[in-house]
Amino acid sequence: MDKKDIDQNGKTDLLDVYFFRNLVKNRFFKPAINLILFVFLLIIIYYGLSSHADLRFPGGNPFATIMIWDLWHPLLAFTIILFGRLWCFACPIGAVGDWTQSVFSLKRKYPEKYRNLWIAVILFLFIFAAERHLFMFTRNPPNTAYLLIFFMALAVVMGAVFEKRSFCRYICPIGLVLGVFSMLSAVELRCKSKKTCHDHDVKECVIGNEAGKACPVGEFPQAMERNNYCIMCMECVKSCSKDNIRITPRLPGADIIKSVKTHMDEAYLIHGVIIIFLFVMGMERLEFRNIIINFVRSIAPFDTVIYRDFFVNYWRNMWAVTIFLLITLGAAGLMYLSARLSFPGENTKQKFISLSYAFIPLSLSVYLAENTFRLLKGLFYIAENAGRAVGQTWEFSISFETINHLQIILLLSGFVFTLWAGYLIGRKSPDHEKGLQQSMVAVGIAAVVYLIIGIKILTLPVI
Ligand code: SF4
Numbered sequence: 001m002d003k004k005d006i007d008q009n010g011k012t013d014l015l016d017v018y019f020f021r022n023l024v025k026n027r028f029f030k031p032a033i034n035l036i037l038f039v040f041l042l043i044i045i046y047y048g049l050s051s052h053a054d055l056r057f058p059g060g061n062p063f064a065t066i067m068i069w070d071l072w073h074p075l076l077a078f079t080i081i082l083f084g085r086l087w088c089f090a091c092p093i094g095a096v097g098d099w100t101q102s103v104f105s106l107k108r109k110y111p112e113k114y115r116n117l118w119i120a121v122i123l124f125l126f127i128f129a130a131e132r133h134l135f136m137f138t139r140n141p142p143n144t145a146y147l148l149i150f151f152m153a154l155a156v157v158m159g160a161v162f163e164k165r166s167f168c169r170y171i172c173p174i175g176l177v178l179g180v181f182s183m184l185s186a187v188e189l190r191c192k193s194k195k196t197c198h199d200h201d202v203k204e205c206v207i208g209n210e211a212g213k214a215c216p217v218g219e220f221p222q223a224m225e226r227n228n229y230c231i232m233c234m235e236c237v238k239s240c241s242k243d244n245i246r247i248t249p250r251l252p253g254a255d256i257i258k259s260v261k262t263h264m265d266e267a268y269l270i271h272g273v274i275i276i277f278l279f280v281m282g283m284e285r286l287e288f289r290n291i292i293i294n295f296v297r298s299i300a301p302f303d304t305v306i307y308r309d310f311f312v313n314y315w316r317n318m319w320a321v322t323i324f325l326l327i328t329l330g331a332a333g334l335m336y337l338s339a340r341l342s343f344p345g346e347n348t349k350q351k352f353i354s355l356s357y358a359f360i361p362l363s364l365s366v367y368l369a370e371n372t373f374r375l376l377k378g379l380f381y382i383a384e385n386a387g388r389a390v391g392q393t394w395e396f397s398i399s400f401e402t403i404n405h406l407q408i409i410l411l412l413s414g415f416v417f418t419l420w421a422g423y424l425i426g427r428k429s430p431d432h433e434k435g436l437q438q439s440m441v442a443v444g445i446a447a448v449v450y451l452i453i454g455i456k457i458l459t460l461p462v463i
């Protein structure tokens, strides 16, 4: 390998840590982790299916909902800055697709026209829109189990039909969110030397060899400039005979600034997450919820008292999905308008897309704010049960006011980092001074609107 080329990188490589490197390269380590988590997933599904659908009734067992919605999901959100998509290394659902392929697969190419993230974006937004009324996953253990079964079945079917990890690359909504937020993460997997890749006749990371499989998501380390699609499976670490892969700590958020490739689907998701999770936090506040429910009731073309079941089961659900669709379009529209006003006569669509990446910190902070209460609830549940197991009574609680303060701090931090990201993205503009000012205005307008909405919602009294 070209010494000068490596020195130019001058980066710490976690793979230089002997123990870590051996673990990553071990053929049995990843399957063992996948298998253990798969068994745990089956246990969660079993408890979910055997619970009463409503946790308030006898027979309601919260194990499945607590494990998925109060622990796994918030923990992923809160650890993404440190570990990026490392969860995908361990994920049993992705592994189920792999196992299917090792038995049978038609190995078709995933259709060209669907090689984008729109299906994953729609699935993600639909799950959280439908959560409120339609499925109530967070309060309904059987529905949580069905959701897990649905994604496992989808991974199996896609593994049986398509080559590689098409499910992980294009469909998985969790992979989608992890991908976008991993642009902020403090680690990256890249090649050590682009020249070594360039000079390498046999691109083992692309075609695979006896030591490791071909990259399952079609990444090529020489061309990687962002974390989004790499599922940290470590196959390239195993297959690269030139020892040219590094896993390096870095400044969080580096991808937002460096990345040249930008996409409409990701830009839409970034705004969608901000507005949906602000809305969800609003629905936890009686005053806000009453406004929405009264509005939905007022436009019903039937008597909502007489047809109460129809109202609750269908009309409200239909409006939950409609409102989520409208507010996500509205949020993206706000940024589009802001870009249009700030860059008159320029390509608004391109400006909208590239500047939307500045909102990833705000998007993550709102996502974390919504998950703060759930994570604490999940951790308290574990602590209480651990205490019970050793004959102790360990009870914890936290006031809603404290959680509210934490949520406001998160929102404000996201706002500040979004302005900072907007500044750094704006600085890349070829028309330096003017471009920077225009970018700051465009990002500033939308960020301030989000901040006002967020503060307004978070200062309403919690029920
Ligand atoms: S993309 Fe989704 S299914 Fe695939 S490994 Fe990651 S979380 Fe699991």
Ligand code: SF4
Residues within 6 Å of the ligand: 191, 196, 197, 198, 200, 202, 203, 204, 205, 206, 221, 222, 236, 239, 240, 241, 242, 243, 244, 245
């Ligand atoms: S096998 Fe290694 S050196 Fe060759 S192209 Fe892939 S990462 Fe680069």
Ligand code: SF4
Residues within 6 Å of the ligand: 189, 214, 215, 216, 217, 218, 219, 220, 221, 229, 230, 231, 232, 233, 234, 235, 236, 237
């Ligand atoms: S093979 Fe390498 S680049 Fe491809 S997903 Fe796995 S870790 Fe990422």
